[in-house]
Amino acid sequence: MDCNNFYVSCERVFRPELEGKPVVVLSNNDGCIISRSEEAKQLGLKMAEPAFLKKDFLKRHKVHVFSSNYTLYGDMSQRVMDVLRIFTTEMEIYSIDEAFLILTNTNNLYATIQKIQQTVFKSTGIPVSIGVGKTKSLAKIANKIAKKNKVYPGLFIINNTQQRDCILRNTHVEKLWGIGRQHHKLLRKNNIITAYNFTQINNQWIRKKMSVVGLRIKQELLGVSCMPIELCLPDKKAIATTRAFGKKINSYTYLCEAVATYATRCSEKLRKQSSVASIITVFIHTDPFNSRDKQYNKSKTFALPVPTNSNYQLAHYAIIALKQIYSIDYYYKKAGVIVDGLMPENEIQYGFFEVNNRVKWNMVIKATDKINKKYGRDKIKLAIMGMSNKWKLRQKKLSGRYTTNWDEIIQVLK
DNA sequence: TCTGGGGTCCTAGGACCC
DNA sequence: TCTGGGGTCCTAGGACCC
Numbered sequence: 262m263d264c265n266n267f268y269v270s271c272e273r274v275f276r277p278e279l280e281g282k283p284v285v286v287l288s289n290n291d292g293c294i295i296s297r298s299e300e301a302k303q304l305g306l307k308m309a310e311p312a313f314l315k316k317d318f319l320k321r322h323k324v325h326v327f328s329s330n331y332t333l334y335g336d337m338s339q340r341v342m343d344v345l346r347i348f349t350t351e352m353e354i355y356s357i358d359e360a361f362l363i364l365t366n367t368n369n370l371y372a373t374i375q376k377i378q379q380t381v382f383k384s385t386g387i388p389v390s391i392g393v394g395k396t397k398s399l400a401k402i403a404n405k406i407a408k409k410n411k412v413y414p415g416l417f418i419i420n421n422t423q424q425r426d427c428i429l430r431n432t433h434v435e436k437l438w439g440i441g442r443q444h445h446k447l448l449r450k451n452n453i454i455t456a457y458n459f460t461q462i463n464n465q466w467i468r469k470k471m472s473v474v475g476l477r478i479k480q481e482l483l484g485v486s487c488m489p490i491e492l493c494l495p496d497k498k499a500i501a502t503t504r505a506f507g508k509k510i511n512s513y514t515y516l517c518e519a520v521a522t523y524a525t526r527c528s529e530k531l532r533k534q535s536s537v538a539s540i541i542t543v544f545i546h547t548d549p550f551n552s553r554d555k556q557y558n559k560s561k562t563f564a565l566p567v568p569t570n571s572n573y574q575l576a577h578y579a580i581i582a583l584k585q586i587y588s589i590d591y592y593y594k595k596a597g598v599i600v601d602g603l604m605p606e607n608e609i610q611y612g613f614f615e616v617n618n619r620v621k622w623n624m625v626i627k628a629t630d631k632i633n634k635k636y637g638r639d640k641i642k643l644a645i646m647g648m649s650n651k652w653k654l655r656q657k658k659l660s661g662r663y664t665t666n667w668d669e670i671i672q673v674l675k
Numbered sequence: 676t677c678t679g680g681g682g683t684c685c686t687a688g689g690a691c692c693c
Numbered sequence: 694t695c696t697g698g699g700g701t702c703c704t705a706g707g708a709c710c711c
Contacts, residue, residue: 287679289679295679329679473684501681504679505679655676
Protein backbone atom coordinates (compact mmCIF):
# COMPACT_ATOMS: atom_id res chain seq x y z
CA MET A 262 0.00 0.00 0.00
CA ASP A 263 1.32 3.37 -0.99
CA CYS A 264 -0.37 6.73 -0.44
CA ASN A 265 -0.72 8.71 -3.64
CA ASN A 266 1.43 11.88 -3.66
CA PHE A 267 1.23 11.66 0.11
CA TYR A 268 2.22 15.15 1.30
CA VAL A 269 0.11 16.84 -1.35
CA SER A 270 -2.82 14.57 -0.48
CA CYS A 271 -2.49 15.54 3.21
CA GLU A 272 -2.69 19.23 2.34
CA ARG A 273 -5.68 18.66 0.08
CA VAL A 274 -7.66 16.94 2.81
CA PHE A 275 -7.92 20.33 4.52
CA ARG A 276 -8.04 22.39 1.33
CA PRO A 277 -10.47 20.40 -0.81
CA GLU A 278 -10.76 23.26 -3.29
CA LEU A 279 -7.26 22.30 -4.46
CA GLU A 280 -8.54 19.04 -5.91
CA GLY A 281 -7.79 18.95 -9.64
CA LYS A 282 -5.30 21.81 -9.36
CA PRO A 283 -1.50 21.65 -9.47
CA VAL A 284 -0.04 21.46 -5.95
CA VAL A 285 3.50 20.91 -4.68
CA VAL A 286 5.10 20.52 -1.27
CA LEU A 287 8.63 21.77 -0.63
CA SER A 288 11.40 20.29 1.48
CA ASN A 289 12.63 22.01 4.63
CA ASN A 290 13.72 25.60 4.15
CA ASP A 291 11.37 25.68 1.16
CA GLY A 292 14.26 24.20 -0.79
CA CYS A 293 13.22 21.48 -3.24
CA ILE A 294 9.97 20.12 -4.63
CA ILE A 295 9.39 16.80 -2.87
CA SER A 296 5.75 16.02 -3.51
CA ARG A 297 3.68 16.78 -6.59
CA SER A 298 0.06 16.36 -7.51
CA GLU A 299 -0.72 14.67 -10.83
CA GLU A 300 -1.42 18.09 -12.32
CA ALA A 301 2.01 19.34 -11.16
CA LYS A 302 3.67 16.29 -12.73
CA GLN A 303 1.77 16.99 -15.95
CA LEU A 304 3.27 20.47 -15.99
CA GLY A 305 6.70 18.85 -16.10
CA LEU A 306 7.80 19.66 -12.56
CA LYS A 307 10.46 17.18 -11.49
CA MET A 308 11.06 15.46 -8.18
CA ALA A 309 13.69 17.23 -6.05
CA GLU A 310 13.88 20.28 -8.30
CA PRO A 311 15.09 23.39 -6.45
CA ALA A 312 12.07 25.62 -5.93
CA PHE A 313 13.88 28.91 -6.52
CA LEU A 314 14.73 27.84 -10.07
CA LYS A 315 11.02 27.34 -10.75
CA LYS A 316 9.69 30.39 -8.96
CA ASP A 317 8.31 32.15 -12.02
CA PHE A 318 7.06 28.93 -13.53
CA LEU A 319 5.11 28.07 -10.39
CA LYS A 320 3.54 31.51 -10.34
CA ARG A 321 2.72 31.50 -14.02
CA HIS A 322 0.94 28.15 -13.82
CA LYS A 323 -0.82 29.02 -10.57
CA VAL A 324 0.74 26.07 -8.75
CA HIS A 325 -0.21 25.95 -5.08
CA VAL A 326 2.93 25.70 -2.99
CA PHE A 327 3.23 24.42 0.58
CA SER A 328 6.15 24.28 3.01
CA SER A 329 6.49 20.81 4.46
CA ASN A 330 4.43 20.22 7.58
CA TYR A 331 5.78 17.03 9.09
CA THR A 332 3.61 17.28 12.17
CA LEU A 333 0.57 17.01 9.94
CA TYR A 334 1.97 14.30 7.65
CA GLY A 335 3.15 12.19 10.58
CA ASP A 336 -0.26 12.29 12.19
CA MET A 337 -2.11 11.59 8.94
CA SER A 338 0.23 8.67 8.32
CA GLN A 339 -0.65 7.17 11.67
CA ARG A 340 -4.35 7.47 10.89
CA VAL A 341 -3.91 5.68 7.57
CA MET A 342 -1.92 2.89 9.25
CA ASP A 343 -4.54 2.54 11.98
CA VAL A 344 -7.23 1.98 9.35
CA LEU A 345 -5.11 -0.61 7.50
CA ARG A 346 -4.76 -2.57 10.70
CA ILE A 347 -8.49 -3.29 10.60
CA PHE A 348 -7.86 -5.58 7.65
CA THR A 349 -4.85 -7.59 8.81
CA THR A 350 -2.76 -8.18 11.89
CA GLU A 351 0.27 -8.94 9.76
CA MET A 352 1.47 -5.58 8.59
CA GLU A 353 4.75 -3.71 8.29
CA ILE A 354 4.89 0.07 8.31
CA TYR A 355 7.67 0.61 5.81
CA SER A 356 7.76 4.39 5.60
CA ILE A 357 5.60 7.41 6.29
CA ASP A 358 3.40 6.58 3.29
CA GLU A 359 3.94 2.87 2.64
CA ALA A 360 2.99 -0.39 4.29
CA PHE A 361 3.17 -4.09 3.48
CA LEU A 362 0.14 -6.19 4.35
CA ILE A 363 -0.21 -9.94 4.30
CA LEU A 364 -3.63 -10.95 3.04
CA THR A 365 -4.48 -14.60 3.50
CA ASN A 366 -7.73 -16.51 3.19
CA THR A 367 -9.11 -13.87 0.92
CA ASN A 368 -11.72 -15.16 -1.48
CA ASN A 369 -12.21 -12.13 -3.62
CA LEU A 370 -8.97 -10.20 -3.62
CA TYR A 371 -10.29 -7.40 -5.81
CA ALA A 372 -13.28 -6.77 -3.59
CA THR A 373 -11.19 -6.88 -0.43
CA ILE A 374 -8.68 -4.41 -1.71
CA GLN A 375 -11.28 -2.02 -3.01
CA LYS A 376 -12.85 -2.17 0.42
CA ILE A 377 -9.48 -1.24 1.96
CA GLN A 378 -9.05 1.69 -0.39
CA GLN A 379 -12.55 2.96 0.23
CA THR A 380 -12.23 2.66 3.99
CA VAL A 381 -8.90 4.48 4.11
CA PHE A 382 -10.26 7.23 1.89
CA LYS A 383 -13.48 7.62 3.83
CA SER A 384 -11.69 7.64 7.19
CA THR A 385 -8.74 9.87 6.32
CA GLY A 386 -9.31 11.49 2.93
CA ILE A 387 -6.07 9.98 1.62
CA PRO A 388 -6.17 8.11 -1.72
CA VAL A 389 -3.99 4.99 -1.78
CA SER A 390 -2.73 2.50 -4.34
CA ILE A 391 -2.33 -1.19 -3.64
CA GLY A 392 -0.22 -3.69 -5.54
CA VAL A 393 -0.36 -7.40 -4.85
CA GLY A 394 2.36 -9.98 -5.37
CA LYS A 395 3.87 -13.04 -3.75
CA THR A 396 6.88 -11.09 -2.46
CA LYS A 397 7.57 -7.54 -1.38
CA SER A 398 9.55 -6.81 -4.55
CA LEU A 399 6.73 -8.03 -6.77
CA ALA A 400 4.18 -6.08 -4.74
CA LYS A 401 6.24 -2.93 -5.29
CA ILE A 402 6.16 -3.49 -9.05
CA ALA A 403 2.43 -4.19 -8.94
CA ASN A 404 1.93 -0.97 -7.02
CA LYS A 405 3.61 1.06 -9.74
CA ILE A 406 1.33 -0.49 -12.33
CA ALA A 407 -1.67 0.06 -10.06
CA LYS A 408 -1.15 3.81 -10.20
CA LYS A 409 -1.81 3.74 -13.94
CA ASN A 410 -4.51 1.09 -13.99
CA LYS A 411 -7.57 2.32 -15.89
CA VAL A 412 -9.85 -0.63 -15.14
CA TYR A 413 -9.26 -0.81 -11.39
CA PRO A 414 -7.81 2.56 -10.40
CA GLY A 415 -5.02 2.19 -7.85
CA LEU A 416 -5.14 -1.57 -7.85
CA PHE A 417 -3.10 -4.28 -9.55
CA ILE A 418 -2.50 -7.96 -8.83
CA ILE A 419 0.30 -10.17 -10.10
CA ASN A 420 -1.19 -13.64 -9.80
CA ASN A 421 0.59 -16.08 -12.11
CA THR A 422 4.09 -16.70 -13.38
CA GLN A 423 3.29 -16.10 -17.01
CA GLN A 424 1.86 -12.69 -16.29
CA ARG A 425 4.75 -12.03 -13.90
CA ASP A 426 7.40 -12.73 -16.52
CA CYS A 427 5.57 -10.57 -19.02
CA ILE A 428 5.62 -7.71 -16.51
CA LEU A 429 9.29 -8.28 -15.72
CA ARG A 430 10.11 -8.05 -19.42
CA ASN A 431 8.40 -4.66 -19.50
CA THR A 432 10.09 -3.34 -16.37
CA HIS A 433 13.39 -1.53 -16.64
CA VAL A 434 15.90 -2.88 -14.17
CA GLU A 435 16.61 0.56 -12.69
CA LYS A 436 12.99 0.85 -11.62
CA LEU A 437 13.37 -2.09 -9.30
CA TRP A 438 13.26 -1.64 -5.56
CA GLY A 439 16.84 -1.82 -4.34
CA ILE A 440 18.53 -1.00 -7.64
CA GLY A 441 20.02 2.47 -7.44
CA ARG A 442 22.25 4.57 -9.65
CA GLN A 443 25.47 2.62 -9.22
CA HIS A 444 23.98 -0.78 -9.80
CA HIS A 445 22.04 0.51 -12.77
CA LYS A 446 25.32 1.65 -14.31
CA LEU A 447 26.89 -1.73 -13.67
CA LEU A 448 23.93 -3.64 -15.11
CA ARG A 449 23.66 -1.47 -18.19
CA LYS A 450 27.33 -2.03 -18.89
CA ASN A 451 26.62 -5.75 -18.84
CA ASN A 452 23.63 -5.41 -21.11
CA ILE A 453 21.10 -6.20 -18.42
CA ILE A 454 18.23 -3.94 -19.32
CA THR A 455 14.98 -5.41 -18.04
CA ALA A 456 13.99 -6.96 -14.75
CA TYR A 457 13.54 -10.21 -16.67
CA ASN A 458 17.16 -10.06 -17.90
CA PHE A 459 18.19 -9.66 -14.29
CA THR A 460 16.38 -12.83 -13.24
CA GLN A 461 18.34 -14.77 -15.87
CA ILE A 462 21.79 -13.83 -14.54
CA ASN A 463 23.61 -16.54 -12.61
CA ASN A 464 23.74 -16.24 -8.84
CA GLN A 465 27.54 -16.16 -8.49
CA TRP A 466 27.84 -13.11 -10.69
CA ILE A 467 25.15 -11.24 -8.81
CA ARG A 468 26.59 -12.29 -5.46
CA LYS A 469 30.02 -11.09 -6.44
CA LYS A 470 29.01 -7.79 -7.99
CA MET A 471 26.00 -6.78 -5.92
CA SER A 472 26.42 -8.74 -2.70
CA VAL A 473 23.69 -10.75 -1.08
CA VAL A 474 21.38 -7.74 -1.47
CA GLY A 475 21.29 -8.19 -5.25
CA LEU A 476 20.72 -11.90 -4.90
CA ARG A 477 17.73 -11.32 -2.70
CA ILE A 478 16.17 -9.04 -5.30
CA LYS A 479 16.54 -11.74 -7.96
CA GLN A 480 14.93 -14.36 -5.74
CA GLU A 481 12.09 -12.04 -4.83
CA LEU A 482 11.35 -11.33 -8.48
CA LEU A 483 11.06 -15.06 -9.03
CA GLY A 484 8.52 -15.29 -6.24
CA VAL A 485 10.81 -16.54 -3.49
CA SER A 486 10.35 -14.33 -0.46
CA CYS A 487 13.65 -13.19 1.09
CA MET A 488 12.49 -10.10 2.92
CA PRO A 489 10.23 -11.03 5.79
CA ILE A 490 7.56 -8.64 7.05
CA GLU A 491 8.66 -6.69 10.12
CA LEU A 492 5.61 -6.79 12.30
CA CYS A 493 6.75 -4.28 14.88
CA LEU A 494 8.78 -1.18 14.41
CA PRO A 495 12.34 -1.94 15.55
CA ASP A 496 14.10 0.66 17.68
CA LYS A 497 16.27 3.06 15.75
CA LYS A 498 20.01 2.41 15.78
CA ALA A 499 20.96 6.00 15.12
CA ILE A 500 19.12 9.28 15.45
CA ALA A 501 19.95 12.50 13.66
CA THR A 502 18.77 16.09 13.70
CA THR A 503 20.38 18.09 10.94
CA ARG A 504 19.21 21.28 9.25
CA ALA A 505 20.23 23.81 6.68
CA PHE A 506 19.84 27.31 8.11
CA GLY A 507 17.43 29.90 6.77
CA LYS A 508 20.48 32.00 5.97
CA LYS A 509 24.21 31.66 6.28
CA ILE A 510 25.66 32.35 9.71
CA ASN A 511 29.14 33.01 10.96
CA SER A 512 28.59 33.68 14.64
CA TYR A 513 29.64 31.09 17.19
CA THR A 514 26.73 32.09 19.41
CA TYR A 515 24.13 31.28 16.78
CA LEU A 516 25.83 28.02 15.90
CA CYS A 517 25.69 27.12 19.59
CA GLU A 518 21.96 27.87 19.61
CA ALA A 519 21.38 25.65 16.61
CA VAL A 520 23.57 22.77 17.79
CA ALA A 521 22.11 22.83 21.31
CA THR A 522 18.62 22.82 19.81
CA TYR A 523 19.41 19.86 17.55
CA ALA A 524 20.93 17.99 20.50
CA THR A 525 17.73 18.64 22.41
CA ARG A 526 15.64 17.24 19.54
CA CYS A 527 17.85 14.14 19.52
CA SER A 528 17.29 13.72 23.26
CA GLU A 529 13.53 13.95 22.71
CA LYS A 530 13.65 11.30 20.00
CA LEU A 531 15.79 9.08 22.23
CA ARG A 532 13.35 9.36 25.12
CA LYS A 533 10.49 8.55 22.81
CA GLN A 534 11.93 5.09 22.17
CA SER A 535 13.37 4.74 25.71
CA SER A 536 16.94 4.64 24.43
CA VAL A 537 20.17 6.27 25.45
CA ALA A 538 23.05 7.19 23.17
CA SER A 539 26.69 6.42 23.78
CA ILE A 540 28.25 8.25 20.84
CA ILE A 541 27.68 11.78 19.58
CA THR A 542 28.68 13.43 16.29
CA VAL A 543 28.43 17.13 15.49
CA PHE A 544 29.09 18.53 12.04
CA ILE A 545 29.03 21.96 10.43
CA HIS A 546 29.54 22.96 6.84
CA THR A 547 29.45 25.87 4.45
CA ASP A 548 27.13 26.25 1.45
CA PRO A 549 28.27 23.67 -1.10
CA PHE A 550 26.30 25.36 -3.88
CA ASN A 551 28.11 28.65 -3.57
CA SER A 552 31.36 28.14 -5.40
CA ARG A 553 32.63 31.61 -4.48
CA ASP A 554 32.61 30.90 -0.75
CA LYS A 555 35.56 29.24 0.91
CA GLN A 556 34.37 25.72 1.66
CA TYR A 557 34.65 24.08 5.06
CA ASN A 558 33.36 20.72 6.15
CA LYS A 559 34.10 19.34 9.54
CA SER A 560 32.73 16.88 12.04
CA LYS A 561 33.65 15.62 15.47
CA THR A 562 32.63 12.29 16.96
CA PHE A 563 33.28 11.04 20.45
CA ALA A 564 32.06 8.51 22.95
CA LEU A 565 30.06 9.85 25.90
CA PRO A 566 31.44 8.94 29.34
CA VAL A 567 28.09 7.37 30.22
CA PRO A 568 25.22 6.78 27.77
CA THR A 569 22.44 9.34 28.14
CA ASN A 570 19.24 10.76 26.71
CA SER A 571 19.26 13.94 28.76
CA ASN A 572 18.89 17.20 26.85
CA TYR A 573 21.31 18.86 29.22
CA GLN A 574 24.04 16.26 28.78
CA LEU A 575 23.70 15.92 25.03
CA ALA A 576 23.66 19.69 24.51
CA HIS A 577 26.69 19.98 26.78
CA TYR A 578 28.73 17.45 24.82
CA ALA A 579 27.50 18.73 21.48
CA ILE A 580 28.82 22.18 22.36
CA ILE A 581 32.17 20.71 23.37
CA ALA A 582 32.37 19.05 19.96
CA LEU A 583 31.30 22.24 18.21
CA LYS A 584 33.99 24.23 19.97
CA GLN A 585 36.61 21.93 18.50
CA ILE A 586 35.50 22.28 14.90
CA TYR A 587 34.31 25.89 14.76
CA SER A 588 36.41 28.35 12.83
CA ILE A 589 35.54 32.03 12.59
CA ASP A 590 36.73 32.19 8.97
CA TYR A 591 33.62 30.78 7.33
CA TYR A 592 29.93 31.29 6.77
CA TYR A 593 27.98 28.20 7.70
CA LYS A 594 24.89 26.86 5.98
CA LYS A 595 24.18 23.67 7.82
CA ALA A 596 24.82 21.86 11.08
CA GLY A 597 23.73 18.59 12.58
CA VAL A 598 23.84 16.35 15.63
CA ILE A 599 23.84 12.57 15.25
CA VAL A 600 23.65 10.17 18.16
CA ASP A 601 24.75 6.60 17.80
CA GLY A 602 25.53 3.50 19.80
CA LEU A 603 21.97 3.39 21.07
CA MET A 604 20.84 1.03 23.81
CA PRO A 605 17.81 0.62 26.08
CA GLU A 606 17.78 3.20 28.86
CA ASN A 607 17.43 0.53 31.54
CA GLU A 608 20.72 -1.09 30.54
CA ILE A 609 23.03 1.84 31.23
CA GLN A 610 26.41 0.95 32.63
CA TYR A 611 27.18 3.78 35.02
CA GLY A 612 30.70 4.96 35.68
CA PHE A 613 32.26 3.64 38.85
CA PHE A 614 33.26 7.08 40.05
CA GLU A 615 30.37 8.97 38.55
CA VAL A 616 28.56 11.29 40.89
CA ASN A 617 25.09 10.09 40.03
CA ASN A 618 22.73 13.01 39.91
CA ARG A 619 20.78 11.46 37.08
CA VAL A 620 17.76 10.78 39.22
CA LYS A 621 17.42 14.46 39.91
CA TRP A 622 17.94 15.40 36.29
CA ASN A 623 15.43 12.85 35.08
CA MET A 624 12.82 14.43 37.28
CA VAL A 625 13.59 17.82 35.79
CA ILE A 626 13.32 16.42 32.29
CA LYS A 627 10.06 14.67 33.04
CA ALA A 628 8.59 17.88 34.40
CA THR A 629 9.73 20.04 31.48
CA ASP A 630 8.55 17.44 28.96
CA LYS A 631 5.14 17.61 30.56
CA ILE A 632 5.02 21.40 30.53
CA ASN A 633 6.23 21.57 26.93
CA LYS A 634 3.68 19.01 25.86
CA LYS A 635 0.91 21.08 27.35
CA TYR A 636 2.05 24.59 26.43
CA GLY A 637 4.05 24.03 23.27
CA ARG A 638 7.55 22.97 22.26
CA ASP A 639 10.45 24.78 23.93
CA LYS A 640 8.26 26.75 26.33
CA ILE A 641 10.93 25.71 28.81
CA LYS A 642 14.34 25.18 27.31
CA LEU A 643 18.06 25.44 27.91
CA ALA A 644 19.31 29.02 27.82
CA ILE A 645 21.99 28.11 25.30
CA MET A 646 19.30 27.29 22.76
CA GLY A 647 18.80 31.05 22.55
CA MET A 648 15.95 33.29 21.54
CA SER A 649 17.20 34.42 18.15
CA ASN A 650 15.63 33.55 14.83
CA LYS A 651 18.85 33.99 12.92
CA TRP A 652 19.24 30.38 11.83
CA LYS A 653 15.67 29.08 11.83
CA LEU A 654 14.06 27.45 8.83
CA ARG A 655 12.31 29.33 6.10
CA GLN A 656 8.72 28.10 6.00
CA LYS A 657 6.74 30.71 4.19
CA LYS A 658 3.86 28.53 3.09
CA LEU A 659 3.25 26.43 6.17
CA SER A 660 -0.24 25.00 6.58
CA GLY A 661 -1.93 24.44 9.94
CA ARG A 662 -1.33 21.51 12.25
CA TYR A 663 -5.00 20.73 11.83
CA THR A 664 -5.03 17.36 13.56
CA THR A 665 -2.60 17.82 16.43
CA ASN A 666 -3.10 21.35 17.79
CA TRP A 667 -6.40 22.57 19.16
CA ASP A 668 -5.49 26.14 18.26
CA GLU A 669 -5.08 25.20 14.62
CA ILE A 670 -8.07 22.94 14.17
CA ILE A 671 -9.98 23.49 10.98
CA GLN A 672 -12.91 25.88 11.25
CA VAL A 673 -16.21 25.30 9.53
CA LEU A 674 -18.02 28.58 9.02
CA LYS A 675 -21.75 28.98 8.68
C1' DT B 676 18.25 35.32 -1.49
C1' DC B 677 17.64 30.77 -3.22
C1' DT B 678 19.44 23.46 -3.76
C1' DG B 679 16.24 18.50 2.40
C1' DG B 680 16.40 15.18 6.11
C1' DG B 681 16.79 10.77 8.20
C1' DG B 682 17.63 6.30 8.05
C1' DT B 683 19.25 0.90 6.97
C1' DC B 684 22.19 -2.90 5.50
C1' DC B 685 26.43 -5.02 3.69
C1' DT B 686 31.42 -5.77 3.10
C1' DA B 687 36.29 -5.62 3.76
C1' DG B 688 39.92 -5.07 6.63
C1' DG B 689 42.12 -4.38 11.01
C1' DA B 690 42.66 -5.58 15.77
C1' DC B 691 42.22 -8.81 18.97
C1' DC B 692 41.20 -13.31 21.47
C1' DC B 693 42.20 -18.29 22.77
C1' DT C 694 62.25 -27.41 4.67
C1' DC C 695 59.79 -24.91 7.80
C1' DT C 696 55.59 -20.73 10.91
C1' DG C 697 47.73 -23.09 12.93
C1' DG C 698 43.02 -22.58 13.17
C1' DG C 699 38.97 -20.45 14.27
C1' DG C 700 36.67 -16.96 15.88
C1' DT C 701 34.52 -11.95 17.37
C1' DC C 702 34.06 -7.06 17.31
C1' DC C 703 34.56 -2.62 15.37
C1' DT C 704 34.81 0.86 11.76
C1' DA C 705 34.71 3.19 7.36
C1' DG C 706 32.82 3.41 3.15
C1' DG C 707 29.47 2.19 -0.30
C1' DA C 708 24.85 1.58 -1.85
C1' DC C 709 20.26 2.15 -1.25
C1' DC C 710 15.53 3.73 0.49
C1' DC C 711 11.59 7.21 1.32
